[in-house]
Amino acid sequence: MSIVRPKNSCLPRESGHPGGGLTQRRLHGPWVPAYAGKAAYIAATTVALLSPLPVLAADTPLLHPMFQDHGVLQRDRPIPVWGTAKPGEPVTVSLGTAQATAKAGKDGRWQATLPAQTAGGPFTLTAKSPSAEQTASDVLVGDVYLCSGQSNMEMQVRRSLDSWVEMGTRANQPQIRYLNVQRDTATRARPHFGKPVSWQVTSPQTVGDMSAVCYFFGREMRKLDEVPVGLINTAWGGSSIESWMPVEELRKQPDYKDALSFLATYDRNPADGVRAFVEGWQRWWTQAGQKAIWQDAYGTGEGWRDAPATFRPWETWGMPDMAAYNNIVWMRASIHLTAEQAAQGVALHLGPADDLDVTWVNGTPVGSQYGPGDPRRYTLPPGTLKAGANTITVAILDAYGDGGLYGTAEAQAIELTGGGKLPLPTPWQFKPTPVDTSVVPQAPWGTVNGLSTIHNAMLAPIGPYGLRAALWYQGESNAGRPVQYQSLLTGLMAGWRRQFGPDLPFLVVQLPEWGYPQDKPMESGWAALRESQRAAVAADPKAGLAVALGVGDWYDIHPANKQVVAKRLVRAARKVVRGEDVAPSGAVPASVTRSGDTVSIRFTDIDGALKALSYHRPLGFELCGEGPGTCRYVDATLAGDTVTLPVGGGPAVRVRYCWADSPICNLQDSARQPPGPFEAVVR
Template sequence: MAATALTALGPALAQAAPLLAPVFTDHAVLQRGQPIRVWGAARPGEAVELSLDEAKATATADAQGRWSTTFPAREPGAALTLTAQTSGERQTISDLLVGDVWLCSGQSNMEYPLRRSLAGEAEAANSADPNIRLLQTGRTSLPEPTTALPKEAAWRPATPESANNFSAACFFMGREIKKTTGVPVGLIDATWGGSVIQDWISREGLHALGGYDEGLAVLADYAKSPDLGMANWSAMLGRWAAKAEPQAATWNRPDFDDRDWKTMPAEQFWETNPGLETFDGTIWLRATITLTAKQARQGATLSLGPIDDLDTTFVNGREIGSSQGWDRPRNYRIAPGVLKAGPNLIAVRAIDTSGGGGAWGPAAQKGLKFDDGSFAPLGATWRYKVSATIAQSGLPPTAPWVGTSGLSTLRNGMIAPLVPYGVRGFAWYQGEANVAEPQTYQRLLTALVADWRSAFKAEGGGPDLPFLVVQLADFGPRHTAPVESGWAGVRDAQRRTAAADPKVGLASAVDIGDIYDIHPANKQQVGHRLALQARKLAYGETTLVAAGPAPLSATLSGGAVVVRLDQPAVVQADVRPVGFELCDAAGGCRFAEAALTGEGVRLAVPAGFSPAKVRFAWADSPILNLYGVTGLPATPFEMAVAP
C-alpha cells in the first residue's frame, strides 16, 4: 500500500482524515497535457493550500466540505511531490509521474488477471517497470455515488507482485502504449466479472436514455430503506410477471391442480433434467409440507437454498419474499398464522436469465425451521412446469441495487471515486452479460461512452476522449446452419457504435476466443489490438490500420449482393470467404457462396430468393477466414441490402 504522510499541526488533529481524495496516493500518474485536477475534503469553509513541487494553488472547502483546484498542465519529467495543508492538517504524497492514464473497465474478460493469461507466470515475472503504475479500485456496489475507495486501493509501480492479479488485457495494452510513446503510463483496473453495462452508467445517464426510471426509483427507495426498496422491487417484478406469463396467475394457489406436472430433484440445476438442458426463462416449482397443529401455530423461516437467478416465493398462496443472486441462499420469514395444520403449499416462481438455473444446493437443508427449533424438510423433489422462455417473456426487472446486475451501482462505487481524475482514454471489455438483449446494446454503449466522457472531460474542454471497445470473443457451440445469436448481435452493436463515432475504436477478439471457455487466455493479443486503436485515436497515427475489414454498404446488383469493405481483404486457408448469409424479409437465412472482388465481397443470390439483409460471421462462435492484409479479422456484421 502506498504510504500517506499526515502531520498533525495541533494535538487534537493527530488522527485527521486525509485531505486528498483517495485516488491520490504515492506513485500515482498524473495526466500530461491538460490541467491537473486535484480535489478532496476538509472542514466546511476551510482554506486549503497545495503545492505540486514548485507550483502553488489554493482552494476553499464548500458547505459539504468538498474542495477542488487545478495545477497547470505538465509534460513528463522528474518525479513530483504533492502537498495539501490547512491550518490544522497536512498530507504529502510523493513519487508522482506525469504521463498517460487509461481507465480499463468491464466484466470478467477485462478483470482476467495477468497470472492466468498465456505464459502468465513468465509474464508476471517480467512485468517490473517503474514507469508503469497500476491502480485497482476493488469491487464496490452502492445505491448512491461515493467519493471513497477501499483502503487497499493505491497506486503501485508494476512489479511481479502488483501486476500478478491486475487486468491482463489492460496491462498488455499499457505496456505497448508505453513502449510506443516512451512516456509513463498509469493504468486503472475497475472491473467486476458478470456485470451488465447498465450497472456502469450513472443515474443521470440512464434517465436520459429512457426506460429505466421505474428501476431507478426503486433504487432510490432502497438507498433510503432496504425494506422499502425490496417491497417496491417485488411489486415491480409481480407486474412484469403478470404480463409475461398470464397463464401462471393461479399457479401459486393451494387449490391449483398440479398432478400433471413433472418432477425434478430439489438439489440440482434444472439443466440436468431432460428437455431443460439449455433452458433460460421462468419455471414454477411446487412442493407440499405437512405440519402438525403445534408446528402450524408457530412462526418459521423457510430455507430454500440458492435459486438461480431470481425467485418470488409463496406459502399457501401468500407471497413471502423475492430475491436475486444465483448463489444467495433464500431464507424467508413466515409470520404466525400463515401456516396451517396439514398440507402447506410452497410455490416458487424461479427465473433464470442465462447459464445454470433453478433451485440447487443440498436438499437436506431445505424446509421450515420453526421458532421452537424443530425442522420440517421440504423433500427431495419439486413438481415443476415451464412457464415461458426468456425469448417469450423478455428479461425480468432485476433488483437494481444488486452489484453486477443492477442499475448504476458499480458506477457509484467504482467509477465515481475516480471522477474527475485526468485520463487519456478508456478501454472497455464487456457485453457477455448483455447477450440476451442485443437489440438495446448499441444505445447502452453509446450512453456509457457519453456518460464517462462527460465525467472525465479535460478541464476547459477539448476533443472527446478515445473509447476503445473489445468486440466479443468467440464462445459456444458451432452450427452447420444459420442461427440467431445474441453474441453476434452484441458484436454488431459494438461495430455500429464504433462506426458512428470517430473516437470509438473497435478491437475485435472474435478469432482469438475459445469455444469451450468464456474466458480465453490470449489476452496478449487483446492488449495488442487495444494498443493499435489507442495509437490511432489517441496518439495521432491516423493512417495506422488498427482493425480488420468492416462493411460500408451492401447492394443488390445483377443477381448478386455486393458488400463493399473499407479496406482490402484476404482469405486465409481457402480461396473463398466463409460465413456470409443472405436473409429474406421473413427472417429466413441461408449461407451464401462468396468471392472476393476489387472492393469487397460478391455473394451469389439463389434463384427465387429475395435478400433483405446480409450477415457475416453471425454466430456465437463463427468460423471466420476473412482478414485484412495486416492480419486483423473482418468484423462480424448484419446490414440491410439496398436495391
C-alpha cells in the same frame, strides 16, 4: 503514504471480499430487460445503501483515495485533486513546484486544480490544511487508462496465454502502475469507494492478478509513448451494461421507467422498494395464468414434494425431472416461533441462491435479488413474523447450470435482535412451475444486473480523475437484446464523458467467437450485438473498435489470448487517441452494390492488401432476403479491395459477413487485422 493528523486520530477500517463472475445465458423482462444469466464462479456481494453524507470528522484523510503512493496523474492537462477537510478550511495542494488552493465546503469536500504537467516524476503530492496534512509519494505523471467491463476485462494475467513468461522478469515494469477497484454496488452515486483501493507498482509479484487486457494494453502503449502508465481496472464478471451506466442515461432509454421508479423507492426505503417491485412481480405471475402460491401456508396446495435435507443444487438431487431443470421452482419452509421470538426476528437468511429469487414470509414480500451464488439476507418489516407457524416462500429462477438454495442448512435461519439465529427446520418443500422465463421481472438493485448500481459504487467514486482513454470489454450479458445495445453503449459513453471530460476516447472490444460453429446460416444474438457495437463506434468520432474475431474459443467464453486483443486495442488507440493515419479496426465495407447477377462489396481502411487465408476464396459471406431464415452461403471471390458474390437464384436484399456466434472467416489485411462482421443492405 504518510499522514500527519491531530493526535489520537485514526483511519476507518474497511474490509473487502473475494469473488468472480461469468455469465453464459441471458434473462430479460418487461422492467429490467437484457440482463445477465449464470455466473460460473461466485461473488459473495450484497447491495450497499448510501446514506446522506455527514459532515466529515477532522481526522478524515485530506486526499481522496485515488491519490496515494505510486499513483499516476494524467499529463499535459490540468490536474484535478480533491478530498475532504473540516468545513470551511483552506487546503493547499502541491506537486513538485506546482501549487493550488481550495476551500472545503459545508460538507467538507474540496477540489483544487493543479496546472498541467509534462510526463515525469517521481513527485510528492501534498495536501495541507490548518488542522491536517497528507502526502502521497512516488507519484508519476504520464498516461492513465480506465479499463472496464465484465469477466473478459476482469480476467487476470495469470490465466492468459504465456502467463509463466509474463509473470517473470518481463513484468519488471516500475513505470506501469495499477489500481484495482473492488466489487461493490450502491443505489446512488458515491463520492468515495466502499472498499479500499491502492496503486501497485507492476512487478513479477503483482502482475499475476492484474487484468490481462488492461496490463498488456498499457505495456504496449508505453512502448509507443515511453511515458509512465497508470491503469485503473474497474470490472465485474457477468455484469450488464445497464449496471455501469449513470442513471441519467438510463432515464433516456426505453423500458426502464418502472424499474428506475422501484430503484428510487428502494433507495429511500428498502422495504417500500421491495414491496413495490414484488407486487409488480405478483401481477406478472398471475397474468401468466398462475396461482398466488405465496399466499399458501406450508403443507397446503398440490404438487409439493419434500426436498433433500442437505442443501445443494437441485440438479444433484437424484430426481430425473430436476437433473437439467432450468426454470422457476417454488420452495418453502416453516418455522414455529413463540411470541417473544416473533417480536425479536429482524432478518431472514437464505444462504446462497441461484440465480434469481423472490421471497415472502407469511405472504409479505421481504426481498428479491439477482446474483448467482450470492447469500441472501432480507430485513423483516415489523409484524411480518407471528407467534405459531410461519411460512417462508421463495420463487427461484435458474436459467443455466446449477440452481436452487445451497450452502449449508445453518445458512437458512431467522436472525434475532442481538445477532442470534433460529435455523429453519427441514424438510423444505419444492414445486417446479415452468413459465416463459424470457420475461421474468428482475429487481433493479441486483449486483451484476442492477440499474446503475455498479456505476454508483465502482465508477462514480473515481471522480474527475484525469484519463487519456477508456477501454470497454463487455456485451456477453446483453446478447439477449442485441439491437438495444447500440443505444445503451452510446448512452454509456455519453455518461462517462460527463464525469471524465467530453473528449474522452473510448476503445471498445467487439465480442469474439464463442460456441460451436453451425453448418448453415443462423440468426445470432452475438452477431447482432457485434453489429450494435460496430454501429455505436462508427457513429462516434472519439471511439475505436478492436475486432476480436480470431482470438475467441469455441469452448470457453474466456479466451486466453488476451495479448492479441490488447494489440488490436492499441491499433485502434493509435488512430483515436494518438491521431495516427492508420486503419484502426481492419477493413470496413465502404459500399455494397448489385450489378446484374453479382453483388460487390468494396472495402476501405485496408492496411496493405486484403487476403483470403488458408483457402482460395473468402469464407463467411451470405446473401439474404428481407426476414430471418432467408440467408444462404455464397461462393465469394476476392480481387483487390472488392469481394464479389454471385446472386444465383435466391434473394439478395442483404449481405451478411461472419454472422454467427462462432463464425469461420478468413479475410485479413497485411497487418493481420480481420474485417469486422457486418450486415448491410444491397444498393
